[in-house]
Amino acid sequence: MDKFRQKVLDALKKEMKGVKVEISLGVPPNPEMGDYAFPCFVLSKEFKKSPNQIAEELAKKIKLNKHLKKIEVQGPYLNFFVNKEELAKEVLPAIEKEKGNYGKSRSRKQKQVMVEFCSPNTNKPLHLGHLRNIFLGESVSRLLESANNKVIRANFFNDRGVHICKSMYAYQKWGKGREPNKKPDHFVGDWYVLFAKKSGESEKYEKEAKDLLKKWEEGDTETIELWKKMNKWAFDGFRETYNALGIKYDKEYFESDIWMYGRNIVVEGLKKGILKKNDEGAVYAQLEEHGLPNKILLRSDGTTIYMTTDLYLAKLKFEDYPNLSKSVYVVASEQDLHFKQLFKIAELMKYQFAKKLFHLSYGMVNLPEGRMKSREGNVVDADDLVEEMAKLAKKEIEQRHKDIGKDELKKRAEQIGLGALKFYMLKIDHTRDMTYNPEESIAFEGETGPYVQYAHARCCSMLKKSPLKEIRTVDFGLLKHPKETAIISLLGSFPDVVRDSADHQKPSAVARYLLDLAKSFSEFYENCPVIQEDKNLLKARLLVVDCVRQVIKNGLELLGIESPEVM
């Protein structure tokens, strides 16, 4: 909690011992009314007086100090004004000192956390839904790092199963021998879509794809070779996309490596008496008494299902990383029940790690015309979208800068285009479903990534143009314009925002904060000339500008977004 809020609380507490004031201390609706507000209603019963009267009396009793400048009574509210000069003296040098670390907390011991995200099927390219997943997973990883966690970014490739065999089957039957003539994961996806189209024509296709899976499981050489070849295409394509998005994984898991070990869990569960066999011989977990539907873990033909593999993987992660304090799964909300069941079974199995499992559920991404269906091909492709964004950004840049070099143009276009896309998806609370709006997603104005990046670029530009390069001594008392004090308060609250955002694994809180800060800065920019004659004011304002620059950069970094210095 920030120091000034604490000072106000201390002053309040002194006057009334034993009354809980922490939760009631809020912020007035309008900065002119003060920095903190205490509503006196709660004290009414205790003191048997009207709230207004209590406010009046408290205002007289509470002593002002260095941090607390003024107290005003407005009806039942007690409004506190902090000393803005002290605030600036506190906040701005701290940012200058901590630089890229401002906002991070290092108070407690470092812990190890795994974040699994993206986890694609290898039969089709990544789409919009994956983008939301990836942006969320990466940003949450960074937030956890800011809270002094060592994060292991993990990816789990669903690289075996009937769905994979469908692309294989279609390629084998209708595309034999062809080599990719486009990004290889897209090439693989085309065969999957073709299979979906053709499967309506004849029932035997579905059956033959299943036969292919059987051959794969039996280790048929030709099938395995085909699988290897097509999977490599898919992986090559994915890596290209991850590179473009700036994502790196520390650990990769492959379903094809572990699917056969799920059986061990079933054996163990039966032995422990936790899993049961039904009349047909299938093994299931009895979850009904825990308010969940029962879950089959082994089919009556003896084969495992997805849940079995997932259970094994959950365990494997803690074998690979025995010190994990938390294992996070970034997976869409349509699998909420799956994870409730998974975690419950792990608990019933008495796995020590069961309580360390956490499903970071996020809302579905729908298209204006409805749900995305990759089988039908109505998906927004991730690569296409990223490329489109860069193209649009390029156009904008070219309008502003005629003489820009080709490489610089490309780099900046990617920073801005990708920044816009990431911000568009991260500013919305991740738990909510969202409808992808093509027009809003490509906007560079309003509540967008480029809006925030632009504020940063303007800061950089001013710092470059400034006649003074060094800011040593600053008269903080000069920073008294309402636009200045508003920014300084915001800058001071950044560490609280980051901590809160990390605690709740909620990048949207950082995104919202950045919009507030960028807006506050833009207003300051219009009202307070920075580069000017008065050297003292110049220095003071330059310091504010540099702090805004630093905090925007730190904030965007947490979202995985770059901060170009020129736009």
Add this chain to the structure above:
RNA sequence: GGCCCUGUAGCCUAGUCUGGAUAAGGCGUCAGCCUUCUAAGCUGAAGAUCGAGGGUUCGAAUCCCUUCAGGGCCGCCA
């Protein structure tokens, strides 16, 4: 049928966990601001019975109940 999630201006969202003053932004619309630090910006106007009904409370967008609407899930699929 059961369980879960979501309803806030024409549209998109914040605020809901932890109740507090006149419900906050953006898009779009209308009216302004570039001979001065980057107009990807700023200023102003219009626009909301916070899905509906009840309850708790000095006080409800926020908590509780009912109800309507939309979405998701409930497979020996992943």
